[in-house]
Amino acid sequence: MKYKSIVVAVLLSLMHSHSMAVDIDKLQLPEMGDSAGSLISPLEERMLGAAFFRNLHNQAVINQDLEIQQYIESIGQTLAANSDTPTSPFHFFVVMDPNINAFAGPGGYIGVNSGLILLTEAESELASVMAHEIAHVTQRHLYRSIEKASKMSIPTVAATLAAILIGTQSPSMGQAALMAVQAGNIQFQIDFTREHEKEADRVGMQTLSLANYDPRSMPTFFERLQQSTRYYGKGVPEFLRTHPMSENRVADTRGRAETYPYRQYPDTIGYLLAKTKLAVLTESDKRINIQHFSALLQQGTPLQRAIAQYGLGLVELESLRFETASQIFQQLSEQFPEQPQYLTALARSASEAKQYEKAHAIFTKAVRKFPNNDAIKIEFTRSLMKSGQAQQAKDLLLSLSDSQKNQPFYFEILAQLFAELKQPGESHRYTAEYYYAVGQTEEAITQIRLGKQVDNLSYQLMAILNDRLNYFMSELEEQKEQRRR
Numbered sequence: 001m002k003y004k005s006i007v008v009a010v011l012l013s014l015m016h017s018h019s020m021a022v023d024i025d026k027l028q029l030p031e032m033g034d035s036a037g038s039l040i041s042p043l044e045e046r047m048l049g050a051a052f053f054r055n056l057h058n059q060a061v062i063n064q065d066l067e068i069q070q071y072i073e074s075i076g077q078t079l080a081a082n083s084d085t086p087t088s089p090f091h092f093f094v095v096m097d098p099n100i101n102a103f104a105g106p107g108g109y110i111g112v113n114s115g116l117i118l119l120t121e122a123e124s125e126l127a128s129v130m131a132h133e134i135a136h137v138t139q140r141h142l143y144r145s146i147e148k149a150s151k152m153s154i155p156t157v158a159a160t161l162a163a164i165l166i167g168t169q170s171p172s173m174g175q176a177a178l179m180a181v182q183a184g185n186i187q188f189q190i191d192f193t194r195e196h197e198k199e200a201d202r203v204g205m206q207t208l209s210l211a212n213y214d215p216r217s218m219p220t221f222f223e224r225l226q227q228s229t230r231y232y233g234k235g236v237p238e239f240l241r242t243h244p245m246s247e248n249r250v251a252d253t254r255g256r257a258e259t260y261p262y263r264q265y266p267d268t269i270g271y272l273l274a275k276t277k278l279a280v281l282t283e284s285d286k287r288i289n290i291q292h293f294s295a296l297l298q299q300g301t302p303l304q305r306a307i308a309q310y311g312l313g314l315v316e317l318e319s320l321r322f323e324t325a326s327q328i329f330q331q332l333s334e335q336f337p338e339q340p341q342y343l344t345a346l347a348r349s350a351s352e353a354k355q356y357e358k359a360h361a362i363f364t365k366a367v368r369k370f371p372n373n374d375a376i377k378i379e380f381t382r383s384l385m386k387s388g389q390a391q392q393a394k395d396l397l398l399s400l401s402d403s404q405k406n407q408p409f410y411f412e413i414l415a416q417l418f419a420e421l422k423q424p425g426e427s428h429r430y431t432a433e434y435y436y437a438v439g440q441t442e443e444a445i446t447q448i449r450l451g452k453q454v455d456n457l458s459y460q461l462m463a464i465l466n467d468r469l470n471y472f473m474s475e476l477e478e479q480k481e482q483r484r485r
């Protein structure tokens with residue numbers, strides 16, 4: 001397909017008069033091909049990445065299902081550990097969007113659309129796309145492709161990048177450039193070039209192979225991507241817009257893949273279960289899933305049939321037929337006792353049928369058996385909350401691992417629990433954190449102000465609220481200033 005250069009505006013520069021102040025005038029853009037390490041410091045990159053991720057929530061639905069999140073994170077980290085920069089930070093997440101896309105933002109934030117995951121027919125295909133995105137990060141393509149930098153703040157850059165990469169803003173249009181002009185009369189160019197694509201394919205394939213996935217899956221999936229355009233005529237998949245596919249790219253990749261010895265690469269159960277759950281979560285027409293899973297029941301290995309049963313069970317659960325769902329999950333969890341997803345689904349069936357005693361007995365057993373599994377704890381927390389046991393729910397929520405404690409769902413549930421526990425100051429505090437985490441800083445400020453009006457706040461909570469208010473205000477001020485410039 002034809003090469004498109006994407007003129008967009010963006011950029012990097014730096015903010016904050018706080019301790020991380022950077023003298024913008026001293027920033028030198030590297031030559032193309034430079035290591036680019038000088039363009040942005042690791043701290044600035046982390047801040048930009050976090051701002052980028054918060055902003056994405058304004059423009060896309062980010063998956064909040066922890067089982068799916070755990071899966072994408074585990075496959076992503078396995079690949080990252082086999083990349084050129086195994087120690088740099090990576091964050092993986094699923095975007096609930098039927099468009100076929102995956103993207104690498106700043107700070108190692110890599111998103112994969114549900115549409116792309118559902119298009120894969122093998123785990124190695126998904127891994128090949130993720131390895132390609134990881135390579136864009138390790139080769140610093142985003143930074144290398146930026147041609148002009150200027151005084152745009154991190155929040156502005158983060159918002160612009162989010163819009164481009166998620167595809168709400170067509171990269172081939174002047175729209176993005178227009179937004180940049182409005183944001184600061186600055187032209188900033190990001191090229192998604194053929195050279196970068198080739199490099200990401202080459203480096204990505206090494207990672208793929210080192211991480212024990214099938215290198216041949218890369219050309220196979222690229223071919224399917226191109227075919228999906230032809231068959232469905234839905235236009236070019238977003239992935240191909242931001243990752244231009246030259247005529248010989250598939251052939252090159254195929255040639256390179258053939259140099260690896262041939263062998264079988266079976267899918268993990270984690271992949272099959274996550275994909276099945278995603279299919280149920282994203283397809284509103286239940287009949288399609290019932291047909292699909294019923295057909296799978298007639299073929300395949302016992303493991304594949306169990307996956308199809310799991311899919312049918314989830315459809316039953318969504319259809320509020322708790323008894324049938326419960327029977328399916330009971331059988332599966334007896335047959336595969338080491339699979340936490342089946343036990344969790346069994347407990348959920350009881351909880352949604354409002355059989356809380358039964359549900360909590362199963363959850364308790366599951367937590368004991370899989371003590372580090374946050375997905376079970378979060379479902380147990382929700383169930384305790386529904387049954388009116390807010391204090392127990394809060395204690396359990398606080399026992400989640402630290403990596404969950406900056407996620408929107410964590411703040412949202414905590415805010416609800418504090419409301420039920422009649423602690424409105426804390427409730428406003430965490431509602432504010434929720435809004436901030438999803439890129440709505442003005443709403444966050446409103447919540448902090450409401451929190452400060454609550455009677456009899458402790459000195460400690462008041463100090464926290466004041467501190468957060470200052471922080472949110474300074475970020476907002478910076479965004480506004482950017483618009484005025």
Ligand SMILES: [Zn+2]
Binds near residue numbers: 200242
């Ligand atoms: Zn690419």
